[in-house]
Amino acid sequence: MTITTHANPLVQKAFGAPKSELHIHIEGSLEPELIFALAQRNNVKLAYESIEALRAAYAFTDLQSFLDIYYAGASVLLHEQDFYDMTMAYCERALADNVVHAEIFFDPQTHTERGVSIDTVVAGIDRALADAEKRGLTSKLILCFLRHLSEADALATWDAALPLFERYPRMIGVGLDSSERGHPPSKFERVFEQARAKGLKLVAHAGEEGPPAYIYEALDLLKVDRVDHGVRSIEDPALVTRLADSRVALTVCPLSNTKLCVFDDMTQHTLKQLLDHGVAVTINSDDPAYFGGYVNENYSAIVEALKLDDKEVYTLLRNGFEASFVTPVERAALVAKLDQYWTQDGSSAVA
Ligand code: HPA
Ligand code: ZN
Numbered sequence: 001m002t003i004t005t006h007a008n009p010l011v012q013k014a015f016g017a018p019k020s021e022l023h024i025h026i027e028g029s030l031e032p033e034l035i036f037a038l039a040q041r042n043n044v045k046l047a048y049e050s051i052e053a054l055r056a057a058y059a060f061t062d063l064q065s066f067l068d069i070y071y072a073g074a075s076v077l078l079h080e081q082d083f084y085d086m087t088m089a090y091c092e093r094a095l096a097d098n099v100v101h102a103e104i105f106f107d108p109q110t111h112t113e114r115g116v117s118i119d120t121v122v123a124g125i126d127r128a129l130a131d132a133e134k135r136g137l138t139s140k141l142i143l144c145f146l147r148h149l150s151e152a153d154a155l156a157t158w159d160a161a162l163p164l165f166e167r168y169p170r171m172i173g174v175g176l177d178s179s180e181r182g183h184p185p186s187k188f189e190r191v192f193e194q195a196r197a198k199g200l201k202l203v204a205h206a207g208e209e210g211p212p213a214y215i216y217e218a219l220d221l222l223k224v225d226r227v228d229h230g231v232r233s234i235e236d237p238a239l240v241t242r243l244a245d246s247r248v249a250l251t252v253c254p255l256s257n258t259k260l261c262v263f264d265d266m267t268q269h270t271l272k273q274l275l276d277h278g279v280a281v282t283i284n285s286d287d288p289a290y291f292g293g294y295v296n297e298n299y300s301a302i303v304e305a306l307k308l309d310d311k312e313v314y315t316l317l318r319n320g321f322e323a324s325f326v327t328p329v330e331r332a333a334l335v336a337k338l339d340q341y342w343t344q345d346g347s348s349a350v351a
Helices: 009-016 032-042 051-056 063-074 080-096 108-112 118-133 151-167 185-197 212-222 231-235 237-246 254-259 271-276 295-306 310-322 328-343
Strands: 019-025 099-106 138-146 171-177 201-206 226-229 249-252 281-283
Touching: 009 295, 009 310, 019 226, 019 249, 019 281, 019 295, 019 310, 032 051, 032 080, 063 108, 080 099, 080 118, 099 118, 099 171, 099 328, 108 118, 108 138, 108 151, 118 138, 118 151, 138 151, 151 171, 151 185, 171 185, 185 201, 185 212, 201 212, 212 226, 212 231, 212 237, 226 231, 231 237, 231 249, 231 271, 249 271, 254 295, 271 281, 271 295, 271 310, 281 295, 281 310, 295 310, 310 328
Parallel strands: 019 099, 099 138, 138 171, 171 201, 201 226, 226 249, 249 281
Antiparallel strands: none
16 A cells, blocks of 8 residues: 555545556656666666766656657666566566556667667566466556657567467457657558457557647557647548547656646646547656656646546546456456545446
8 A cells, every 4th residue: 555645635545445457657667776787787888977867867858858868778678687676676666656558669779789689678567477376466468569760670679579469368469659749650550460360468658749640540540549749630620530539549648748748738728538438548747757746646637727526536447457457357357446545435436
């Protein structure tokens, strides 16, 4: 149970609720302290003199300004134990926020281009997730392709990853991340087609900085099961209606959106409008070590800024379980756990 307390009773209630996290880049959970510890352990030279100097550089103006520092931070990851330590540190924080199910992204190309094998990456992450599972955190892994790299690079990564999808049942899907502008989903239609043919789950970042047209491409060309971010859908009423009707969920990351200047401040966030239109919005942390908070801090920031009510917070929590890639039986158990907590007597808060 979390020890975090908050003066707002609804935020406090959300903090204690069993919840999911469906949009977390594991490399984005690397805290500056761990970056420096791993740099020392692995003899990697960093461009920053101290933990404070690194943290001071976390003043982002857009997605690219963040990605440059995020990839530099990941350069300290070399050995299986490094990936284990990073992942276990995230799991500890997630457990403290009462996350009971996490679907975690990783970026193999960030590591393979430095000579680290994809086997090393997945072995370390999966071993930590198996250990965390014994402590009440279930999880899935989603392999993301870096969209600023070529289609050929993504296809080669797919080929290298194929045996791992067999070996690690936790690896259930593929995603698409990194620099969005100028790299539309259509660039990766063929590799997503191959993943779909294998029966994998499909997600893609779209409509974070990119236009609604990229969300249409993610839906129509990549045939994604969820859209990561997707906040710019609000600019296109027909798209909002389509998302609401289809219940294709958006994995929204409020602190990320304000830190990367997608919105000027949290009161400008369009999450409540999307909810009001019936879109299946979920709350997530994206890159918590870089954006000033883990999932509970994302709940507190958005609940306070948009003055969300009890029913809206319940809906966000519930959407997080409804949109997860678990079996129907597992989903029912997760929702029952939430209902038990939210209403005390176990009846659904919205029905
Ligand atoms: N957007 C795109 N790529 C990313 C992000 C993000 O928010 N975080 C890590 N890779
Ligand atoms: Zn992301």
